[in-house]
Amino acid sequence: MRKCILVLMLAVPFAMSGQIVVDAPLSDRLTGYDINAVLNPESHIVSGSMSAWWVNNSSQPVAEAMMHMYLNAFSSNKTSFSSGGRWTASGDEGWGWVKIRTMTDDEGNDLSGSMNYVSPDDGNEDDRTVLRLDLPEPVEPGDTLKLMITFDSRLPSPIVRTGYADDFFFVAQWFPKFGVYETAGMRQREADGWNCHQFHPHSEFYANHSVYNVSVTLPDEYVAGSGGKLIEEIDLGNNLKKVVWRAEDIVDFAWTAWPEYKVLTRKWKNVDITLLTSEKGLSKADAQFEAVMYALEYLGEKVGPYPWPHLTFVDPPIIGAGSGGMEYTTLFTSMGGGVVPSFLKISEMVTIHEFGHAYFMGIMASNEFEEPWLDEGINSYWEQRIVDHYYGNGYGLLRLSFLKISDTDQGRLGYIASPSRSVSTNDLPSWMYPHNTYSMMSYNKAATWLHTLEGIIGTATMDDVFREYYRRWSFRHPSGQDFIAVVNDVVRKEHGDSFGENMNWFFDQVLYGNGICDYRLSGITVKKIRSYSGVIDGDSVTYTSSDRKSDTLYLSRVSIERIGEVTLPLEILIGFDNGDEVMETWDGKGSYKDFEYTGTRQAVWAKIDPLDKLDLDVNRINNSWAEKPKHPASRRMMDKLVFYMQMLISIFTI
């Protein structure tokens, strides 16, 4: 049945389903958009005429269509997006909206009467970000719904991902866009239906891989860029030009225009990379290209190939900073505009992160509304690996001779330092996280337990997990359960049942649970053994403390306690006074564990998780214990403080 639908689908005779960008279709291409748009910089309105199509790949007729009308989130301060106070317009000119002027099907039937705004998530009647279209006739399995829509999109200000500031335009979430029609079984869904959520202050997006043919007419002093491949730029006279792009198999199409963009290009293997930046940002251009190439190399090697031959990224100027740090697969925006000092790798980090989204929800197109950890968490995890691998010897974010932090620890810090770290489980839809914990949970906590998973199963297995994830789920829509199934299969294949039947015990605690992980080395006690006597294996044994010191026996006990709810397998490294080091393991399940050693040596120090595999442990200070710990750093810090204070008073007191 599915096969026959696929054949039907591929037979759809649309000019747009041909190949211009990639050699063969990468995805099912169930949706596509042909848009002719005109930008009016004065009114900041983009007027478009669009032909959009959707293929019914289910086995049932479908009588309605659902579309995202994202820009309406900016239409008042009563929408679900802005009512939380995250955004408000900068004056009357700042409100944004999208209005459908006309809508017909491909036979010319007027559909504008069958449009209704719905609010499936929260019932907010003032929210008009989801449009339901009751079709006059159902779309039969294998058939294609084709809509002709003319619309006006007024861009908001200030910019939140999308919008304008003066003559800077970042045009995203700007056209009526299909939701995803999910069939039963897909993402563990019980029945077929549309997945089309409202636009929330903390939510991102979800869409089918699509083909886009977009042309934009705008004043010719503007420099424009998009996630599409540039097909042509036509001079229309009257100081106007038309830019034509095509994109294949991407989940969203955004574009930007600003007269002052500087355009730079580089090539990495077969990928043409374009950077749009500002005059100020030019100083950072080399570092930006380097960062994106690091990410291309690392993810290409460890996850799977980057399949598009083009990539555009933007380092927005300060006025357009609100558009920074966002991803549209073959287009993404960095941050910093050239003003971040070079020892701080923030811009590079953002570039690597946003590029990484080309994989984690660009290629593996997960549902960002419902499972934000699946894109932001996984992508932060990879961003941190890349940043710490290429920069600063493991301290990728900041590495000075006196101050350092790794990107991984930066993410971990966001989680462990949050007072609300246990407020909810980690599997909530993006808009359901309480107490402003969306970012902490979706980015920081999820990345932290992914590092912990890597620590447990090993880096090589972790890489294989992602290669398999890519192999199974590229250009499809995986769920969290689907990801876990990949983990379970790969771990079982490579490690048998050494971690148990599957890894569900791990995800139950970190993803579906809200407990914290904290182990403590409570101390070491050493007792001199005076004497003993008794019977061992039928032989009577006596021992009397020797006079010679080297023969004296000691009983050393290393004590560990579990303070948190989460249980993880642990390694413990124990050091003895004769220089011996012993590595022990513990399943971490009980509330305490003692390791005992009898012999002439005495245990003097011990460390839980000496290789820092368990990033999830919220307190690393209580992970080690030494009889006489050396704290040279505190002396040095005091000496420095004394020096700084003496120098400062000599300076400011004339």
Added chain:
Amino acid sequence: MKLFETLKKGAVAAASSYKLILLIWATTMVSAIAVGYPLKSFLNIIFGNSMAMERFTDGFDIGLAGDIGRPLGGLMAAVSAGTLLYSFIGLLIMTFFAGGLFRRFTMSWGGLTVSEFLKASANNFIPFLKLALIMMLVIGAFTFIIIGLPVIIIMAVSGRNMPGGTSLYPLWAVWALGMPVWIFVADASRRWIAATGSRKTFRAIGAGFRALKEKFWLSYGTVLVVVLINSAFIAIAFWYAITKTPDRGIMIFLFFLFTQLLVILRLFMKAWRYASVCEAGSSR
């Protein structure tokens, strides 16, 4: 030539007051350690028997900040409060000893015994404190007019964010060229108080300006040269102290000795400025 002569005489005068300068240094060190030592103990208590401070071996690892948790807030508050407290103590100490140093440098010959030095310091303390506060206020106002005001105007006119980096360099250059004037006036005023024994602060400032007017180029040049050398020295000293991260007992001890040596040198160089200004004022 006269400039060089002045600087040389100033240097000789400063060097021959080494006992006084060592006394000042010892006072600053003891009081700074009194503030710094509890902070070290606080940090050691936080870490207890933990070996985690190993992570600070080659520089402060911010990644551990979250693990320290709540006590970190207390530690930061204690450092801030300690620094503030020490700034206040330091102002009193430095003002006090400046009184003795200026007395020493305005004497036509010979030195001061330590008790004479302390007595002179005490005598000049109140007028010097008033003068220091007034001149710090003046320099603050000067900085605001040269840097702060233009920035505010630029921001208001353009409606943009703060102008950054290189665009402010010319303003800072003007500021740097203006600073020796205020420093000279402050020093010359104190010289006047020390030499005349008067306690009238505003008359002293008037005398400072007159001294500047009388021999402007010599006065300005002397202070400019000394301040430039001092600034370069301070920059190098801070660079050294910030970037070096000794991690073993003996190396940390040597680091302590060396940074204290830098403080002594800095105190000498400041005394050199005082002495040179006094020389510039007295030379005919």
